[in-house]
Amino acid sequence: MPIVVKNLSYTYMKGTPYEKQALNDVSLTINDGDFLGIIGATGSGKSTFVRHLNGLIKLTQGSIIADGIDLSAKKPDLKLLRRKIGMVFQYPESQLFAETVFKDVCYGPKNMKKSAEECEALAHEAIELAGLDFEAFKDRSPFELSGGEKRRVAIAGVIACKPEYLVLDEPSAGLDPKGKDEMYNLVLKIKASTSHTVVIISHDIDEIAEYADRIAVFDDGRIYADFKTADIGQYADGLKERGLDVPVTVKLRNALKLSEITGVRQNELIESILKYYKTSK
Amino acid sequence: MEIIRLENVGFQYKDYEGNVIEAVKNVSLTIDKGQFVAVLGRNGSGKSTLAKLLNALLLPTEGVVTVFGRDTSDADNLFEIRKNVGMVFQNPDNQMVASIVEDDIAFGPENIGIEREEIIARIEWVLKAVGMEEYRYAAPFKMSGGQKQRIAVAGILAMKPEVIIFDESTSMLDPEGRGEVMDVIKRLLKEGMTVIFITHDMNEAVEADRIIVLDKGSVVMDGKPETIFADERLPLYNLKLPLVTRIAKELKDGGLPINGSVTRLEALTEELCRLL
Ligand SMILES: Nc1ncnc2c1ncn2[C@@H]1O[C@H](COP(=O)(O)OP(=O)(O)OP(=O)(O)O)[C@@H](O)[C@H]1O
Ligand SMILES: Nc1ncnc2c1ncn2[C@@H]1O[C@H](COP(=O)(O)OP(=O)(O)OP(=O)(O)O)[C@@H](O)[C@H]1O
Ligand SMILES: [Mg+2]
Ligand SMILES: [Mg+2]
Numbered sequence: 200m201p202i203v204v205k206n207l208s209y210t211y212m213k214g215t216p217y218e219k220q221a222l223n224d225v226s227l228t229i230n231d232g233d234f235l236g237i238i239g240a241t242g243s244g245k246s247t248f249v250r251h252l253n254g255l256i257k258l259t260q261g262s263i264i265a266d267g268i269d270l271s272a273k274k275p276d277l278k279l280l281r282r283k284i285g286m287v288f289q290y291p292e293s294q295l296f297a298e299t300v301f302k303d304v305c306y307g308p309k310n311m312k313k314s315a316e317e318c319e320a321l322a323h324e325a326i327e328l329a330g331l332d333f334e335a336f337k338d339r340s341p342f343e344l345s346g347g348e349k350r351r352v353a354i355a356g357v358i359a360c361k362p363e364y365l366v367l368d369e370p371s372a373g374l375d376p377k378g379k380d381e382m383y384n385l386v387l388k389i390k391a392s393t394s395h396t397v398v399i400i401s402h403d404i405d406e407i408a409e410y411a412d413r414i415a416v417f418d419d420g421r422i423y424a425d426f427k428t429a430d431i432g433q434y435a436d437g438l439k440e441r442g443l444d445v446p447v448t449v450k451l452r453n454a455l456k457l458s459e460i461t462g463v464r465q466n467e468l469i470e471s472i473l474k475y476y477k478t479s480k
Numbered sequence: 481m482e483i484i485r486l487e488n489v490g491f492q493y494k495d496y497e498g499n500v501i502e503a504v505k506n507v508s509l510t511i512d513k514g515q516f517v518a519v520l521g522r523n524g525s526g527k528s529t530l531a532k533l534l535n536a537l538l539l540p541t542e543g544v545v546t547v548f549g550r551d552t553s554d555a556d557n558l559f560e561i562r563k564n565v566g567m568v569f570q571n572p573d574n575q576m577v578a579s580i581v582e583d584d585i586a587f588g589p590e591n592i593g594i595e596r597e598e599i600i601a602r603i604e605w606v607l608k609a610v611g612m613e614e615y616r617y618a619a620p621f622k623m624s625g626g627q628k629q630r631i632a633v634a635g636i637l638a639m640k641p642e643v644i645i646f647d648e649s650t651s652m653l654d655p656e657g658r659g660e661v662m663d664v665i666k667r668l669l670k671e672g673m674t675v676i677f678i679t680h681d682m683n684e685a686v687e688a689d690r691i692i693v694l695d696k697g698s699v700v701m702d703g704k705p706e707t708i709f710a711d712e713r714l715p716l717y718n719l720k721l722p723l724v725t726r727i728a729k730e731l732k733d734g735g736l737p738i739n740g741s742v743t744r745l746e747a748l749t750e751e752l753c754r755l756l
């Protein structure tokens with residue numbers, strides 16, 4: 200089932216001199232099977248939006264129905280909601296809490312009343328999938344790790360729960376280049392098996408264009424545009440006006456001005472250039 | 481002029497069970513005044529640890545670190561070293577000290593005895609430099625991830641240290657914010673500041689004068705960006721080529737006769753216009 204957000208507005212510290220409207224009448228439906236990329240300038244409301252989806256921020260204006268759970272109900276089942284929608288926070292430190300990496304990653308499955316063996320198996324698998332050697336890291340304190348290692352533990356903690364929806368707030372920040380590729384490939388892999396719907400926030404448009412199928416652009420608390428990744432070329436000017444970038448592939452294509460050359464994904468573009476070169480020679 | 485020197489430096493962490501983790505091993509290097517050095521390497525390779533050794537937040541368990549000729553292990557040197565080597569942390573929350581942006585930025589300069597009027601001028605300058613003028617009286621804890629990073633950068637800039645270490649300090653900035661920080665860095669380099677820039681973004685690393693690659697706590701490559709990115713060992717250290725270079729290489733492998741190694745989009749576009 201989809202996540203349907205209608206007319207969502209949110210103001211931090213309402214009624215104080217510091218009040219700040221972070222979301223302004225946002226409507227967006229996240230469909231089953233979407234791989235949605237969210238982009239937007241610093242402070243445009245991306246994190247505030249996704250934190251609403253699993254009830255980390257209480258709904259005050261507008262409506263959200265997430266996989267059939269109505270968040271405007273008096274007492275929405277937040278426990279069930281958070282089991283369905285797994286979220287990796289922008290800063291991994293805000294998500295880590297246990298004494299050891301193993302206990303940290305086990306926490307979710309344990310909460311879901313899995314047996315000790317099941318928890319161990321899920322945690323083991325998730326830690327390895329996140330790119331950490333299980334034996335080397337299981338007994339380490341999650342607070343005494345490098346930045347990228349913490350990020351990997353946070354990701355492991357969420358995928359161990361096998362949520363139906365996976366929401367990741369700038370998950371690639373802090374990962375080394377190979378780790379970034381591995382993270383995206385991991386997401387694609389679990390998207391094909393357990394978490395069918397994925398939402399990723401990132402400032403790296405090249406990454407988003409490579410992996411997401413759909414892109415929503417936040418601008419000062421509103422959604423400026425929402426389109427299929429393949430159509431991003433049409434939004435180049437609008438993105439630039441908002442201080443955002445367009446993918447390198449699109450920049451190249453636009454500079455070449457040849458209608459035969461197409462593709463937003465890197466491989467598509469490369470193939471198309473090579474084909475053009477060979478046929479025109 | 482040499483301002484940082486490491487001689488056979490090692491550092492070991494001890495975890496709560498007393499297990500030893502060797503984070504930095506036998507590193508010897510020097511950094512000259514005015515250099516723009518990028519530090520790369522896989523997660524856990526020792527970059528942040530090395531950075532902390534440079535401003536005496538950590539003291540080497542082996543070897544000697546000298547900054548401006550002063551040994552970091554000598555407690556008498558601590559004040560001078562901290563004053564002259566500023567560091568922007570990987571997570572800005574570790575750096576925020578006050579509940580109002582303005583005070584947060586003033587904290588560093590106050591501690592090193594800068595006069596009030598000068599501090600006010602610096603606050604205005606740094607907030608402008610990172611595009612956060614509107615947030616002067618806001619609360620640093622109640623901000624978006626990228627806004628916090630901008631404030632953290634501003635706080636260190638306000639101390640005007642001789643050396644600034646950026647530890648993945650732009651990882652959550654939008655493209656405009658990254659551009660702004662890079663512009664500030666370039667201006668400061670012209671004024672003679674030394675910049676050490678830890679990053680996982682190869683497009684940023686290309687801008688540096690020199691790249692140092694760490695692996696398992698040791699320096700495994702050290703050279704100009706052109707040399708580093710031409711080195712076939714790159715993938716061994718979890719690194720990749722900058723995107724433009726990668727596209728150029730794949731086109732070349734596919735039979736397009738592209739000249740030389742290309743790191744910039746403009747250069748690749750030119751080559752393609754020539755060939756197609
Ligand atoms: N406080 C700590 N206690 C124990 N071990 C630590 C601590 N901080 C880091 N380490 C370990 O030291 C090694 C080097 O860590 P460091 O933070 O320097 O890596 P890094 O290169 O900065 O990595 P990243 O790219 O992930 O930030 C890693 O193996 C890490 O697990
Ligand atoms: N806890 C908070 N209290 C008050 N204002 C906040 C809080 N968190 C965020 N804001 C404000 O709300 C706006 C939206 O913030 P949000 O974190 O949603 O942005 P974002 O798009 O995720 O940005 P970034 O790319 O920097 O992470 C910003 O102007 C920010 O200053
Ligand atoms: Mg955010
Ligand atoms: Mg680090």
